[in-house]
Amino acid sequence: MKILHTADWHIGKRLHKHYLYEDFNLFIQWLCKLVSDEKIEVILVSGDVFDLANPSAEARKQYYQTLVTLKNLNCRLIITGGNHDSPSMLDAPKGLLSALQMDVIGGLPKNMEDCIIPLPHNENPKVVIAALPYLRDADVRLANEGNTYEERLAAIRKGIQTKFDEAAEICQEKYPQIPALAMGHLYAAGVSTSESERDIQIGNQAAFKAEQFNSYFSYVALGHIHQPQRINAQIPTFYSGSPLMLSFSERKDEKRVLLLDTENGFEPKSIPIPSFRKLLKLKGNLAELKLKLTDLKFEENLATLVEVEMQEEHYSTQKLADLDELVSNFNQENVEIIKHRAHFKNQQLQSSEVFGAQQNLADLEPKEVFESLLKNEAFSDEEKQELLHTFDELKEMQHTSD
Template sequence: MKILHTADWHIGKVLHKQGLRAELELFFDWLIELLKVEDIDLLLVSGDIFDLANPAVKDRELYYKFLSRLIHLKIKVIITGGNHDAVGLLNAPKNILDSLNITVVGGAKENIEEELIEIKNEQGEIELIVAAVPFLRDKDLRSKETDILYKNRTEAIREGIKKHYAELAVMCEKKYSTLPAIAMGHLYTKGALTSESERDIHVGNAAAVESNIFSKTFDYVALGHIHRPQVIGKNNNIRYSGSPIALSFSERSDNKSLVLLELKSGQLAEPKVIPIPKFRSLKKISGDLVSIREKLAAFQPDFVLSSFVEIEVIEEKYSALTLASVDEIVAKHSEEFTILKARTTFTEDTRDTAALFEEGAHIEDLKPIDVFTKLMYQQEIATEQQTQLKEAFIELLEKATQEDAL
């Protein structure tokens, strides 16, 4: 049996007003071919299917179109919800997808045992168990008892996640002790290398779990949430597949990939990393006007899709002429590639030292928590009080976004 692990598709993601749909479509085409060539039996998608809780109609369409192609391939699929996904939205077509061999676990199950999925071979024998754990929300993890037990919210969350996996491991051992098992998850593990496109998952990511919370019962842990492909805690069998495409400029040098697992006579072989072709380059060019001109003239991208370029001009003295030149550069190259962001910084500029954000910053570039932090700084809030306020703010923010999702 062959298994493929992916995550963080973020269908509908927009990067500085540019949609990333074209590369995602190319990725889906490539993935279908890979599933065929490698003769994959099971596809695991560990959360963040959509970028937004309420995705646009065309983004939902892309998702269903891709699922229909999977159905034609007759492979088994397990999809779990991530922190970006709305539980209800993912679960809505659950019953119909169930009958088509696609299991969706949008949110944590009330009866935790239902998260254990039996994978059968052609003879109908159970060959593998998958603990399909979605992103665990605050309400899944906290109760009156845990709040009394753990005064600290972060600790309560961390312990809640640990308990959830420990319970599944015990059930798995009890019921299927001889079978190999895989756990899925959408969470932040301590030591993971992040990029700029993940959203804080719990209390400013302070509730990161240790990689040792995953019992040895699980032969492999298929994680989502972190967009850089990586192994956790030097354990080859606990991995983030990473997102299939770069979702922010900070991921421009990532080599995106998937993980291929093979189950041979009840044993999981070493995970194999399969590189995903790059469909578009994301390029950041910075320097003074002269060097920017040179670098742009020399830049020859060779990918299928037009490159996304971010320009950062750094000049010493403020000059309106410089700003005009930047506009001219942008216009000149806009046929060859898409310039997403052009920013000019004058190092000697003292016109507005109190400015909270760089000139031209767009609301989409700002994280609510950063705005809040700067506001606290501006209002000279005492450091001790800041932590408390920050936690309260995040809690309110989570509530607001969850209600948004309904």
């Protein structure tokens, strides 16, 4: 059986207010050709289908159009929710999609058996999928577990392991001798991350150790980390990575999907995704930036997106005005500057100047703002950790509320 592992689609993503709908459409066109050429039977999407818990009408439309397109290829789809997704929103059309041979598990169901999916069917399965969505704090930790910060982290790690162990036991009991694959959406210890991952579950300090995955599984298909990578574990454990570049820190990543042919084992084949657009990050003083912008050339299917950082020795309001003018007057076909900022080496600006001249508050994640505020407060390290923990719990409540 040929199974494709992908994750972190982030439909509706904005890169500094620039929507990536066109990028995603090109990815799906490429994916459909791959499914057809390779005769892929199953696609696993390991979480973060959407970028926001309450996606726009356009993002939802793109999602359902994608499902229809893939259904027309007679390809089975198994989708799990991620930390960006609303479980109830993903689960709402569950009955309808199930009738179309599409399995969507937005949030952890009360009965773990509802996460276990035999393929191609119950009667004569070739493989069984333990499709676990993103496990939220309430899914894995009892209210009375852990009084200190470290105890709560340990309780979360233990709770995640317990859920995967429970899924493995069901697979072994109900489908003995049938290879089992697990899907997960979590942060594994030791991985490399990019700017676009969002910390929800008590930050990344509750990192799950890969050796805790149940060895009964033949393969673990992970989502949440956007950089494609293999995890050091007893069994093949991989992050497919996101199919699109979701931040400028990912501009050098080789995006990919992973293809399993269970007839040949459980080591996946990495299939690179073509680049649909170029992301550029330009740095230098004002004169250097003018030259670099003049030399830009359009190379990809979609417009090149540029982030500009002016680096000067001394603070100058005139240089800031010149940078704004340079960006405002920049007009090159198929090239767009979507973010610019300034950095002065020899002067620390007041906070009002920093936000006004160098940093657009809309470009910051809420946690980045909160962490910056904490740095200036006279709290102990332990108190700061407790406040960060409370902040993360409040953020998770916001993402799970409808």
